[in-house]
Amino acid sequence: IDYDLQWRYPTEIGRWRLALKGTHYLKSERTSATGQGFDSNLGIYSESQGSAVPRNQFRATAFLEKGPWLAGLALNYRSGRKEQVYIYNDNDEAYLYKQRVPGFWTVDLIGQWQITNRLNLSAAVENLTNNFPPFLLQTGNSLNGVDTRFASYLGRTGKLRLQYKF
Numbered sequence: 001i002d003y004d005l006q007w008r009y010p011t012e013i014g015r016w017r018l019a020l021k022g023t024h025y026l027k028s029e030r031t032s033a034t035g036q037g038f039d040s041n042l043g044i045y046s047e048s049q050g051s052a053v054p055r056n057q058f059r060a061t062a063f064l065e066k067g068p069w070l071a072g073l074a075l076n077y078r079s080g081r082k083e084q085v086y087i088y089n090d091n092d093e094a095y096l097y098k099q100r101v102p103g104f105w106t107v108d109l110i111g112q113w114q115i116t117n118r119l120n121l122s123a124a125v126e127n128l129t130n131n132f133p134p135f136l137l138q139t140g141n142s143l144n145g146v147d148t149r150f151a152s153y154l155g156r157t158g159k160l161r162l163q164y165k166f
Contacts, residue, residue, distance in 0.1 A: 001026065014066035022058025022077075045083035045138045054079040054103075068114040077105045078150055085137045101134045104151055120163045130156040 005020045028042040045052040056079040063072030080103040086094040107129050112122040133151030146153055 014064045014069075017061070017063040017065060017072075019061045020058060022056065024056050025053055028053040043079070043081050045081060045136075047138075052081045052083070054081065063110070070110075070112040070114075072110055074108040074110060075105060076108065077103060079103045080134065083136065083138050097137065099137060101136060104131065104133050106131055118165045120161075120165075122161045122163070124159045126157045126159060127152070127155055 001024045003020070003022055003024075007016075007018045009016045009018075025042055027040070029038040029040045031038050039046050041052050043052070043055045056077070058077050060075045060077075061072060063070055080101045082098065082100055084096055084098040087097050088094050106127040109125040109128050110122070111124070112120065114120050132155065133146050133153075135145040136147060137145070
């Protein structure tokens, strides 16, 4: 279920823009080979698919616009998952280890200045609270315990962008 809620409200200090965009997955199944049964990766890491689909993910934003200026915050969330791996000792004996990977959220601070119709300057501090992503035991689609498709090792990061449209 995809959702996209937006609300705008004019005030004396500017126009408030609130938004909530996200997805709630009801089901995620896929067959790994012809003739095989279906395997779910909803909220659990699937070894055959090499991935996990979060049950919930969303982005909530609150911005204030005043003329050519815009400033606000964004909250990003991705729900956790279950995973299990076999850990081997020196004698090649396997032990099944299970863990619950917690959900992960970040807060971004965003500012923008529309200098002209063609020139735009924007700045952001991503992951303002400097949250480190949860550690993953699965090695598929992860780099040293972090799935870099959805999270970053960098922690709090500043970005500056000058954009010219022609």
